[in-house]
Amino acid sequence: MAEQWQDVLDHAVAVAQKAGKVVREALQSDRKVSTKSSSIDLVTQTDQKVEQLIIQSVKETFPAHRFIGEESVAAGEPCDLTDEPTWIIDPIDGTTNFVHTFPFVAVSIGFLVNKQVEVGVVYSCLEDKMFVARRGKGAFCNGKQLRVSDQKDIHCSIVATEFGSNRDGGAVEKIFSSLRKVVCLPVHGVRGAGSAAINLCLVASGCVEAYYEIGVHVWDVAAGALMVTEAGGVLMDVEGGALDMMSRRILAANNRHIAEQIVGQIQAFTPQRDDAPPQQHRRFYPK
Template sequence: MTDPWQECMEHCVEVAKQAGKVIREALQGDIAVMHKSSQVDLVTETDQRVEQLIISSIKAKFPAHSFIGEESVAAGAPSALTDDPTWIIDPIDGTTNFVHRFPFVSVSIGFTVKKEIEFGVVYSCIEDKMYTARRGKGAFCNGVPIKVSGQEDLSRCLVLTELGFKEDPQRFDTMMANLRRILAIPVHGIRSPGSAAVNMCLVASGSADAYYHQGIHCWDMAGGAAVLTEAGGVIVDISGGPFDLMSRRLIAASSGAVARSLASHLTQFHVGRDDTDGS
C-alpha cells in the first residue's frame, strides 16, 4: 500500500529549504523588529514573509488542507485542530535568536491527520541541519538516522528548558523554583538554546536527555514532537500524563523513566490552551 502522505512530506522538506534560504539571506541585512504581546514577544517582517511563503506553496499543491500558523494566529486566524489534514507551522522558531543572530533558528512544520502527527520537519537553517520524521519510519538528520541517548537516570541528564520574562509574578517565581529544584537533584546541567523545535531535536539526536516547557504553542511542538518520538523518545504532559499537542506544555525525554522523574520535580502553572480563547 502506498503512503498517502509521502508527497506531502517531500514537499514539506523542499519548502523548509526555501524558507531557510530566506532566513539566512535576511540575516545578512538589517532586521526590523516589532512586538506582539509584550516588549519581549518579538516578531519580524521575515517571520511573516516566511509563513506566507510556506502556506502559499503548500496551498498551491494541496488546496483542501488546513493550516495553523504562528503569525496567522497572531493576526486573528483560528487555532483549532480538526480531523482534516493540517499543517502546523512556525516560520521562525527562535525569533529572539534570529534578531540577535544567535545560531539556533529553525523552520518547524508538523502535519496532522485526525489530530495525530503524521510527520514533522525541523530545519535548523543556520546550522544547515534538516531533521525529518515520518510516523513509523524513524527520524533523521540530513538523511542520517538519529536516536535518543536512552538515559534513564535523571541525575545523569543534561536538561533543556527556556527562560523568559513572565508578567505574572507567581508564574515567574514558579519557573525559577523549578530550575532550582532540578539543579538540586543534581542533574549534569541545564541549557537554554532558544528554539523549542531545536530542543526536541537535540534530545532526539542524543545531544541532550530531556526538555521541558510550559507556555509554548502547538506550532513550537508539532515538528519536533514527530522527530523526538520517531527517534525513540517519550513526550508527556508536564504532569506526567499523556501529551496533548494543544496544551502548551510538554516534557520530551530520552526515556519514560526520565520523563516521569522530571514531572515529579516540576510545579505546574496555568498557561491556557491553543484551542480555546483563554490564556
C-alpha cells in the first residue's frame, strides 16, 4: 500500500517544476504589472497563469480536493480553510523579485488535511532548488535532507525579515522599531530574500537562525512552515503564542531559545486576517 499523501507530494513536485518553467520563460518577455491592495502589492499575468496551471492540473488528478490560491482570493474567492484536503498555492512568491528579476522567486504549494500541513513544496525557480517536506518524513532540498542550525547564541545568529507591502505610518514605525531592537541585540546580521517561502526554507536549511514577519499570507507560509518543523525548527506567533497561519504573523526559528529572544524585541501589530472578508481593489499599474 502506498504511503499516505505520497501521491500528493509527487504531483505537487511535478506541477511545481512545470510552473517554474513558465516563470523562467516569462522572465524573457515583457511583464505587465498590476496592483492589488496598494501600489507596491504587485501581481503579473504570470502569477495568474501559473495559478491556473496548478489548479487545473490538481483538479484533474484530485477532483474532490479544495483550493486556496493567492490570485483566486484576490479575485474574490473566499479564503476559508476547512478540514477537507486543501491545496494552498502561491504561484509566484516574490512577485516583486520577479518583476525586477531579483533571483529569489518561488512556487509554493502546501497541502493540508484537518487544517494540518501534510505536504509542502517550495520550488526556487531561478536557483533550481526543489524543497519538499512531508509530515513526519523530513524535509529535503534536491534530495539532501535539511537540518536547522544548531546555534544557540542569538548574538551569533542571522535573522531574516521583510518589510511587506503595508506602508501605513504606524505599521512602518513598528516594523522599524522591531528591526532596530533585533539588530541591537546584537545579531550577526539581518537578511531578507523577498520571499517568505524562501526565507522559511533558509531557516530549514540552517542558513539563518530565524525569520519573522507581520503581513504575510497563508499561501506565503503554508509549505515553508512544514519545511521548518520537519528540519527540526519551531514555529510560533510573533508574540510567542501558537502559530495561526490565518493571522498573517509568523516567527520561525532553529530552536525555542532563539525564538523567545526575538519575541522580546518585536513590536507587534495585527493586520486583517486572511479569513476575513476580502477587500481587494485591483487596478492596472504601469511598469
